[in-house]
Amino acid sequence: MATAAKKNSVKPLARQDENGIPPKRLEVLKTYKIYIGGKFPRTESGRYYKAINKDGGVLANLCLSSRKDFRDAVIASRTAFGDWSTRAAFNRGQVLYRIAEMLESRKAQFIHELILQDIPASAAETEVLLSIDRLIYYAGWCDKFQQIFSTVNPVASSHFNFSVPEPTGVVSIIAPEENSLLGLVSAMSAAIAGGNTCIILASYSKPLCAVSLAEVLNSSDVPGGVVNVLTGKASDLIPYFADHMDVNAIVICDRGADVTRLVQEKAAINLKRVTIYDQINWLSDDGQSPYFIMDLQEVKTTWHPIENIGGSAPGY
């Protein structure tokens, strides 16, 4: 599978010099696979596409994920939701922090991959460092946003009444084409910090970091199925991301008016919550806030009677 790139490959998959002489040590190439339920299968479709840089160099063969892959990912997500959503918020914070630790230790790889995908070196470094910091940012919010957005409601009747945010459920995320790492990390972190599980469609043109991030997640105590990563064609997959009956919400990043409309129409089938992130500067502080977490939360209100014995007032 990985022998496809010979003639027109520039730096990335170069295996021989101009004279056709092989290197002393043959580089071992990575097979970029998708990530479902904590495992790295190939797409069941058996189809692939080539990730290509701007000079036409082939970077790798990527899975062209199918509807079946997506449905498998939804099952994995739904299965993981019960455990992930009921974990202690503190524990979720530790897991997000662990992702940041793992990413930090592999940042050179991610910077390299971004450079391969035509991102200038300094911008690549900025994007990777910000991605790590963003994970830390949301790690810290895991056990705090509830305190900001909860209320105890002073109802007129003799009841104790409070409202708290709870995760919406299974979320499908269409990551942005640009900021292929930072945009994905930002949307993912807000979703899982709030206790949701998700299926992410990676950038088509810059898919490498998404797959490598899955490898980071796999070694970060993120339970299988909490985050699933698919690569492939947006036009093939977005309709399924939008109309699957067991998905509770969908996030779409920078996909233009027509796709947004299509998603909104299809999402109505089970009243998915649709969140649209258009032209968000993920590189700035505008790209992070607890309000992103709240975009994927439901507010639950609980009532219980208060016994009012003899109307007695409290003493000191």
Add this chain to the structure above:
Amino acid sequence: MATKKNNTLKLKFESARSYAPAPESRSAATINERYELFINGKFDKPQGKKYFDSINPATEEKLSSIAEAGAADVDRAVKAARNAYDTTWKKMPGKERGKYIFRIARMMQERARELAVVETLDGGKPIRESRDFDVPTAANHFFYYAGWADKLEYAFPAKKPQSLGVAGQIVPWNFPLLMAAWKIAPALATGNTVVLKPAENTSLTALRLAEIIQEADLPPGVVNIITGAGATGAALVNHPDVNKIAFTGSTEVGKIIARSIAGTNKKATLELGGKAANIIFDDAPLDQAVEGVVNGIFFNQGHVCCAGSRLYVQESVYKEVLRKLKDRLETLIVGDPMDKNTDIGAINSKEQLNNINKYLKIGQQEGAEMYQSSVPIPAKGFYCRPTIFTNVAQSSRISQEEIFGPVLTIQTFRTEDEVIEKANNSPYGLSAGVWTDKGSKIFNLTTKLRAGVVWANTYNQFDPASPFGGYKESGYGREGGLHGLAPYLNLS
């Protein structure tokens, strides 16, 4: 009646039902022969010159003729709302806006009896309920949100809240005045202007509210109330100059609205159907629980989106609960909504009665056992006896689909996990109820039930300060409380 072997005291229903009539006087309110559209501060004829009848479902008598707003009228109303937004309401300081809303609340309280009488005549709900619940809660809703108008920046840390513009609001026939208040009060408090369409069967109290709004000197166009059926609502939803849709009604229509505003910048709040689980554990105070179940499903003839229509009883107390429930059913008085003794009034319309009867048939065809109380019901008007189904399967249509009537299904369970699974096995997620004396069990259940409102050892409680709204196909957005502000604001 399956009460062969029991030694407990039995209620004597004959005497319980023979209360002397205690009718509320119709003279507390006059109803005009004809009602026009309330646009730009004035009552105005519809351009299509069409009117439809509003009838009293308790007697099938015609109450009034109501103007039907066509597309041109909708456009006039939206234009008036836009103009009011641009010229006055948007610029008005929050504290002044708040004072207008306080004023509306006070005037509603002053006219409470009149509003209650009109609500009951128009919609068929018991006068006791209009008087003690619908009208005061509606007024309180205005009073609550009035106070928010100049305090919005405290509600959203690190954000600057800004109004959206014109809100198109569509309300259902089950709580006509209360739903209008739920819609209008937060919209005004957040600085938006409103075009509201009441349900065609129940327009009268919304039009009374229009009179109050006129009397309160609200700037013309800030609130417009246009009457009509589905076509009027569709014209409002599809009007290009509306920024926000707030809809309460069926899930089916909610989905149509979600589709029709796809690709626009309109925000939406959808409060849709429900099929709430009400769960009784064996350690619950059973008498209280049975009262809660009765209130949960028979309140407002079961025309309640959060009605506790699926009862789950732990196996060990099933027989006892069923007996108590059947006993209690026999004491419910069905009949003239204007009578202060009445517990269950008239079904809101003939169509709805037909729909309920359809489900009664389906339930029996599916093999469930139907039990109805033996209460006599009036010959004229639309009535349905309180009904319970036992021997119901989880997959039965009567336990999956919203009936919106006084019909309860009963199933049993053994373990907590089992009942959580069953309760959540529904496309809806509006509300749920739990009855147990054990605190830790309550919190286990209230955490795991996927519903927007969970009542523990109580049911069907509402308050302006308490957010209300659904999970899953029960819709999105919250109404009430601090959380009810966000759907009417842009946060930048």
